[in-house]
Amino acid sequence: MARTLFITGASSGIGAETARQAASKGWNVGLFARSKDKLDTLAAEIGEQAMVLPGDASDLSQQREAVAHLAEAYGGVDAAFANAGTGASVPGAEDGDPEEWETMVHLNVLGLLWTVKAAIPLLRESRGHMVLTGSAAGRKHIKGSVYSATKWFVHGYGGNLAEEMRDWGGRCTVIAPGMVDTPFFEEAKPDKLKPEDVAGAVMYALEAERRANVQEVFVMPTD
Template sequence: MPKTLFITGASSGIGAATAHAAVASGWNVALMARSEDKLRSLQNELGDAAAIFPGDVTQEADLLHATSGAVDRFGGIDAVFANAGRGLSKPGTEGGDLEDIRGMIDLNITGLVMTARATLPELRKTQGTLVLTGSAAGRRHIAGSIYGATKWFVHGCAGNMAEEMREWGGRCAVVAPGMVDTPFFDQGAPDKLQPEDVANAVIQIIDAPKRAAIREVFLMPQA
């Protein structure tokens, strides 16, 4: 019976690429994002192996609905990719818009924690794997980067979750890419990773044998 991967931020970019890679590897996928139209288009591409759950990961009711829906459709959840996140329209501590900053922190930190809270009871049943989207920005200091600070949280959270989940046979990992060729980066270095590169790393993590816990995959463009 195919295993099931639950993906947030699934409608485009890394999330959509991971959905394609997972289905190609024999997984079912439960896809959550705010854009219902994009999710439906992705579902049409993936066929019966995909179920969609439009919603916002900062809203507990949406997460619980998506989690229970995935279990009803596929019988359980074997892995979760907490991928939803965003940057700022104008970076910087003083120059950024305060509401924009609050929204980013709510999504990148609170939304991640809420995703874990909603899905951990199902992962406990399957001794499953939780993967968090970190960043190269969460591994080094960048002047004034509040976005980078949220990713430092993600990296710390992944390590702490790995220790917690290990107690009952689960695994937690962080996948940390540099610049990826998605709408998230509309400018910057000309040589970027592709979403498929990150997706392949996620599949490596969740397909690893039970005896092996991959804690972090750090990806950078090979210029």
Template sequence: MGKVLLITGASSGIGAATARAAVQAGWTVGLVARSADRLATLVNELGPERAVALPADVTSVEAQTQAIDALVGRFGRLDAAFANAGLGASRPGAEQGDLDEWRQMLEVNIWGLLVTVRLALPHLRASQGHVVLTGSRAARTELSGSVYGATKHFVHGFAANLLAEMRPWGGRCTVVAPGMVDTPFFSDVKPGGLRAEDVAGAVIYALEQPAHVAVGEVYLMPVPGA
């Protein structure tokens, strides 16, 4: 058994692509998402000896606690956590934004990420492990009234502070910040966007660096017209 990676938002898109890339690189993966059926299909693809489905809502402390305990109980360790679960908004801007949608987005993009990190850290301290967070180009530019962009600003800022906390015991923290990615995150196809596999490759790149190398951020953008 290789090192063990927890992935949230693992049932599709970047999370599922990262699970495939991680298993190919020799990792064992714990897959967290709300869709038990999709997770079961992915585990069947990857092999139950290398992947375990952990159905959970990331906004629930109890559900994430049970998921991480189950993962560590089965494989005996946790070497990295990829806090990838995230939601966008259907209405752009602040004036026309949907308050209920914003609340759900904040709970997943910020609260859910914080819960993942908080629960994973004791295990990662024991393994001198690694946290990877899904950031975004939206945190590096101005998007008119974007609450989603603001949640990603939080992710980038928190990552810097988290790295400062983890560094004394040999831990590492990486933000993977893609531009537009053609995934089910969007309701329509984005043919000019990155592919989920591109982002997965960046995650594995950061995880596979030797212990003396820390990758703080990987920033990916699609090449127009490529």
């Protein structure tokens, strides 16, 4: 029976590429993001293995509804990928924009927690897998970076969640990429990682033997 993966931030970049790679390996994929038109295009490309689930990751009720629809359609949820995130246009404590900080914390921290909260009951049933998008920036100090601090949270929480899920046979992985050439950045980064590199790391963790919990994967550009 095909396994089912719920993905936030699925409309582009790492999320979209993970959906493609998962579907190619036989997974059903729930595509969750605000951009319904992009999700529709991606679902048309993938085919019947994909389900479009428009919504805002910073809203717990919308995530719960989406996960429930996905489980009803495919008979359960085996994994969830909390991938939605955003950065800040102006770095630093003194110059940073408090409104940007609020948006970023709501999505990068609370949005990730909402994915966990929405999916965890179904993952317990399937002894499933939670994947979180961290960052290499979440393992080092970057001058005045609030974004980096939100990713420190992801790494700390990911380890804590892995311990909780271990009690019932579940797994949790933090994927920590360096700079990736995605729409996250206003300018192209052609010499950096590609979304497919990070998606490959997600699939490595998801496809690992049940005896192996791959808790963190760092993927860095060679340049």
